[in-house]
Each structure stands twice: as C-alpha cells, then as structure tokens.
Amino acid sequence: MMKYPLQFLVALSLVDRRQDDLEDEFGDLPEKIQKAKEKYQELDSYVKETQKVFEEVRNFIVKSKKALEELKAREEKLSKQQFLVRNNKEFDAITREIEFARSEYNRISQELQQTNIKEENLVNVLEQQKKEAEDVLKELQELEHDYELIATNQNEELNEIRAAREKIIEKLDKHTLEIYQRIRNTHKDAIVKVKKNSCTGCFSHIPPQRIVEIRNNLDRLYTCENCGRILYPEDLEIDSEYIL
The missing domain is CATH 1.10.287.1490 (Helix Hairpins)
Known part of the structure; x- marks a missing residue:
C-alpha cells in the first residue's frame, strides 16, 4: 500500500x-486549425468589406440613373417652355437652365460610366475573395473533422485518465x-x-x-x-x- x-x-x-x-496524437492539428480560423476570418473580413463597397457602388448607380432620368425629363420640359416665352430674358434664363441640366447630365453620365467599370471589377474581386474564403473554410472544416475523430476515439480513455488523476490528487x-x-x-x-x-x-x-x-x-x-x-x-x- x-x-x-x-x-x-x-x-x-x-x-x-x-x-x-x-495529445501528441493530434500532432499539429490544433495549430493548423488555429491558422485556418485566422485565415478564414481575415478573408471573410475582406469579403464583407468588398460587399460594403459594392453595395455603395450599386446605390450610386441606382441614384445616378434616377438623376439622369430626372435631368432628361427636365431638359425636355424646359425645351418646350422655350417656345412659350414672351421675351428674351425668359428665353435666356431657360437656356441657362437647359445648359446646366445638360452639363449635369454629362457629368453624371461620365461618373456612371466609370462606376460601371468599377462595379464590374468589384464583381470579379468579390467572386475571387468568396472562392478563397470558401476554400479555406472547407479546409478548416476538414481539419476540425479530423480533430473530432481523434477526440472521439480518445474520449473513453481520457475519462479514465481524469478519474485516475483525481484519485491520485x-x-x-x-x-x-x-x-x-x-x-x-x-x-x-x-x-x-x-x-x-x-x-x-x-x-x-x-x-x-x-x-x-x-x-x-x-x-x-x-x-x-x-x-x-x-x-x-x-x-x-x-x-x-x-x-x-
């Protein structure tokens, strides 16, 4: 005794x-899992950031198209009003409004053209980022699956170890x-x-x-x-x- x-x-x-x-049976699985988690979190943050920018771009495009429609309608309305003016002063005032509407239309059209290109680029970037994140997530899930298999196989013996340890302590x-x-x-x-x-x-x-x-x-x-x-x-x- x-x-x-x-x-x-x-x-x-x-x-x-x-x-x-x-614990040694797990090898470097814990480290690989941790690295995969950190990598996935990093890539996921990139995806969310790009999605945010993409949504802002989409909102700008929608608003810009609406603004162009309104400017076009205003120009047409003003053009009709030109034929109804009674003096040169009114004609010149309407002409300036038409020129301003056309200037704004051209400015927004150029911005919209550039933004459409940006949207196309963002679609490609977002697609690539999502793929990279999905690949890392798949790798992470496989690593976690391997870890769970080992842990499940060890479960009974670990319980015996804990019981023996408590008895000794x-x-x-x-x-x-x-x-x-x-x-x-x-x-x-x-x-x-x-x-x-x-x-x-x-x-x-x-x-x-x-x-x-x-x-x-x-x-x-x-x-x-x-x-x-x-x-x-x-x-x-x-x-x-x-x-x-």
Missing part, C-alpha cells in the same frame, strides 16, 4: 505522460502539487527515476550518497541539481490500482 507523496507523484506522472501521448497536498506542476511546466517528465547512478531525465551523474538519501527518505522530495526534475529510486513500488 502506498503511503508516501513520492509514490503518488510517480503515479500522477505516469497518468500525465499518458495524457501527453494522447486526493492523496497529495497542495504544496507538493504546486512543486510538481511548476517543474512540469518546464519538463513534461517532471519526475524521473535514478538509474545507473544517473538522472534519467538529463543523464547527469547522481552522487552515491544522494542516491542513498533518496532511497531512505521517501517522505521527502529530492530534485536533480542539473535539470530540477524530481528523482525517485528505481525500485520504488507503485500500486497497480493507480496505474492505467
């Missing part, structure tokens, strides 16, 4: 390493766990055995006297002076109920 924190730490390390192995105090976690932040294998007078984490030599202390004081934690990993004797026994 295990009674020393060191034994439970070794058991915890074995459980955590198994969880690490499962109940046997350890907060301070010991903090030491373990702090080391694990640097080394995934936070606790390693002493084998052939060496730390199996960094293969540094462990003095014989230090090895004797580790074996005889299982209620204490000893760390490698070189890498900082927690050390345990090779013959340390771990109950099978805590091993997956």
Whole structure:
C-alpha cells in the first residue's frame, strides 16, 4: 500500500505522460486549425468589406440613373417652355437652365460610366475573395473533422485518465502539487527515476550518497541539481490500482 507523496507523484506522472501521448496524437492539428480560423476570418473580413463597397457602388448607380432620368425629363420640359416665352430674358434664363441640366447630365453620365467599370471589377474581386474564403473554410472544416475523430476515439480513455488523476490528487497536498506542476511546466517528465547512478531525465551523474538519501527518505522530495526534475529510486513500488 502506498503511503508516501513520492509514490503518488510517480503515479500522477505516469497518468500525465499518458495524457501527453494522447495529445501528441493530434500532432499539429490544433495549430493548423488555429491558422485556418485566422485565415478564414481575415478573408471573410475582406469579403464583407468588398460587399460594403459594392453595395455603395450599386446605390450610386441606382441614384445616378434616377438623376439622369430626372435631368432628361427636365431638359425636355424646359425645351418646350422655350417656345412659350414672351421675351428674351425668359428665353435666356431657360437656356441657362437647359445648359446646366445638360452639363449635369454629362457629368453624371461620365461618373456612371466609370462606376460601371468599377462595379464590374468589384464583381470579379468579390467572386475571387468568396472562392478563397470558401476554400479555406472547407479546409478548416476538414481539419476540425479530423480533430473530432481523434477526440472521439480518445474520449473513453481520457475519462479514465481524469478519474485516475483525481484519485491520485486526493492523496497529495497542495504544496507538493504546486512543486510538481511548476517543474512540469518546464519538463513534461517532471519526475524521473535514478538509474545507473544517473538522472534519467538529463543523464547527469547522481552522487552515491544522494542516491542513498533518496532511497531512505521517501517522505521527502529530492530534485536533480542539473535539470530540477524530481528523482525517485528505481525500485520504488507503485500500486497497480493507480496505474492505467
């Protein structure tokens, strides 16, 4: 029966390493998914921006066509009025209005012609942007599908790991766990055995006297002076109920 924190730490390390192995099965999928998400968000923002400009252009075209119709109608109306004037002053005033209407008509017509070209270009740009966004979205969905397949296959074992971990953690105090976690932040294998007078984490030599202390004081934690990993004797026994 295990009674020393060191034994439970070794058991915890074995459980955590198994969880690490499962996470390794995902490979670089998480990074690829994140990059694909960021790329899609970027492309989608381009699409929305182009759509906004396209809508503004369409609104301008609609308003411009309406303005041209109104100017044309006004010119025709004014032209008819010219035949009804009674003096040169009225005739000249109407003539100026007609010239202004024609000038505005020509100006808007030129702007409309340029805007129509811009609209055609925007249609092509928008089509290309949508295609690029759709391609990246498809890639993202495929990556997420692959991720879900792995996660589904691991689900049962992960539940066993979580249960085993909780069972072990109940046997350890907060301070010991903090030491373990702090080391694990640097080394995934936070606790390693002493084998052939060496730390199996960094293969540094462990003095014989230090090895004797580790074996005889299982209620204490000893760390490698070189890498900082927690050390345990090779013959340390771990109950099978805590091993997956």
